Amino acid sequence: MSSETGETGTAFNLFDAEERVLASATELEHRLADADPGIRQGVAALTEAYSRSVREQRRLVKVSDRLQHQLATLNQELGRRRAEAEEALDRLKEAQETLVQAEKLASLGALVGGVAHEINTPVGIALSCASHLADATSDLQRLFAADDIGIDDFERFLATAADTSRLIMANCERAADLIGSFKQVAVDRTSSERRRFDLAGSIAETLTSLTPRLRQEGHKVEIVCPPGIDVDGYPGALSQILVNLAMNSVTHGYDPGQAGIVRITAALTEDDMVRLVYSDDGKGIPEEHRNRIFDPFFTTRRGSGGTGLGLHIVYNLATGPLQGSLSLDNLPAQAGTRFTLIFPRQIARAP
Ligand SMILES: Nc1ncnc2c1ncn2[C@@H]1O[C@H](COP(=O)(O)OP(=O)(O)OP(=O)(O)O)[C@@H](O)[C@H]1O
Numbered sequence: 001m002s003s004e005t006g007e008t009g010t011a012f013n014l015f016d017a018e019e020r021v022l023a024s025a026t027e028l029e030h031r032l033a034d035a036d037p038g039i040r041q042g043v044a045a046l047t048e049a050y051s052r053s054v055r056e057q058r059r060l061v062k063v064s065d066r067l068q069h070q071l072a073t074l075n076q077e078l079g080r081r082r083a084e085a086e087e088a089l090d091r092l093k094e095a096q097e098t099l100v101q102a103e104k105l106a107s108l109g110a111l112v113g114g115v116a117h118e119i120n121t122p123v124g125i126a127l128s129c130a131s132h133l134a135d136a137t138s139d140l141q142r143l144f145a146a147d148d149i150g151i152d153d154f155e156r157f158l159a160t161a162a163d164t165s166r167l168i169m170a171n172c173e174r175a176a177d178l179i180g181s182f183k184q185v186a187v188d189r190t191s192s193e194r195r196r197f198d199l200a201g202s203i204a205e206t207l208t209s210l211t212p213r214l215r216q217e218g219h220k221v222e223i224v225c226p227p228g229i230d231v232d233g234y235p236g237a238l239s240q241i242l243v244n245l246a247m248n249s250v251t252h253g254y255d256p257g258q259a260g261i262v263r264i265t266a267a268l269t270e271d272d273m274v275r276l277v278y279s280d281d282g283k284g285i286p287e288e289h290r291n292r293i294f295d296p297f298f299t300t301r302r303g304s305g306g307t308g309l310g311l312h313i314v315y316n317l318a319t320g321p322l323q324g325s326l327s328l329d330n331l332p333a334q335a336g337t338r339f340t341l342i343f344p345r346q347i348a349r350a351p
């Protein structure tokens with residue numbers, strides 16, 4: 001702004017000087033009234049040329065002023081647009097956070113609904129067995145009180161008691177298992193132990209603990225991980241992820257008697273992240289299931305032991321304590337299953 005005033009000021013000084021020069025030229029022309037016509041014409045032509053150049057100069061100054069003004073307006077407009085864009089970005093970030101929160105709430109809602117639904121079955125069965133047992137017991141008590149108890153009655157009661165108590169126990173165990181899994185869903189990052197550990201060692205250790213189960217089915221395990229990757233994080237969470245993925249391969253990947261290969265490849269990326277690729281060469285996951293496998297309670301094994309919480313827990317561990325990401329790679333049908341887990345070698349300290 002100040003340079004603009006400065007330049008206009010200079011222009012005005014210049015205009016004054018030019019006016020003065022033009023005035024003295026006119027005066028000179030008067031004084032040369034009696035001079036040689038050739039000289040007078042020459043001076044008149046010079047004055048005319050000078051005043052033309054002055055006019056042209058003033059026109060240019062005006063154009064330059066207009067351009068400067070336009071530039072200032074454009075700059076202002078640019079500033080305004082930039083502020084608008086920044087504001088829009090802030091709003092977008094806010095919206096994104098709200099969405100993430102909403103998503104979390106929605107998945108929590110689905111989880112709570114699912115918990116109620118899942119627990120309902122075993123608890124319901126246990127309850128009806130218990131009431132059946134109670135009925136049978138009071139029948140027996142009545143017969144006993146009437147001194148009318150026969151050996152058949154007693155044997156029937158024993159059979160009922162044995163059956164119902166077996167069912168009650170089995171269903172209570174199922175309910176307890178479910179509660180155990182639900183507890184894992186709410187992964188508490190402070191409860192799992194954080195420490196530095198060797199990546200290759202930790203992977204090998206976890207897989208060794210699974211060897212009996214894998215060997216039983218004839219599966220092979222291949223681990224490719226360079227030694228000396230020193231991770232600062234939660235080895236328990238990583239191990240839980242690998243156990244779940246491996247158990248899934250065994251349970252869902254192969255038909256009974258069919259042996260396969262489970263591969264784990266881990267390496268450090270350029271930006272100090274651990275990239276772990278887990279794969280099996282089993283049946284793979286049908287395309288229509290791929291975007292549902294991380295949902296709580298999605299299972300293709302309902303009724304034969306599957307709760308559908310395994311991969312949900314795995315996802316929560318990967319994105320929670322490990323501060324990373326987990327994705328199912330899109331392989332062609334029947335080409336096995338592959339997950340990619342990426343997490344920082346050194347996880348950020350809680351603020
Ligand atoms: N390696 C795999 N090969 C083929 N299908 C798989 C594999 N891993 C997961 N799936 C599919 O994804 C579904 C969800 O897996 P998830 O671990 O969440 O549940 P689940 O194993 O059925 O039950 P849970 O783990 O709670 O006992 C499985 O039911 C199965 O259909």
Ligand SMILES: [Mg+2]
Nearest residue numbers: 244248310311
């Ligand atoms: Mg599972």
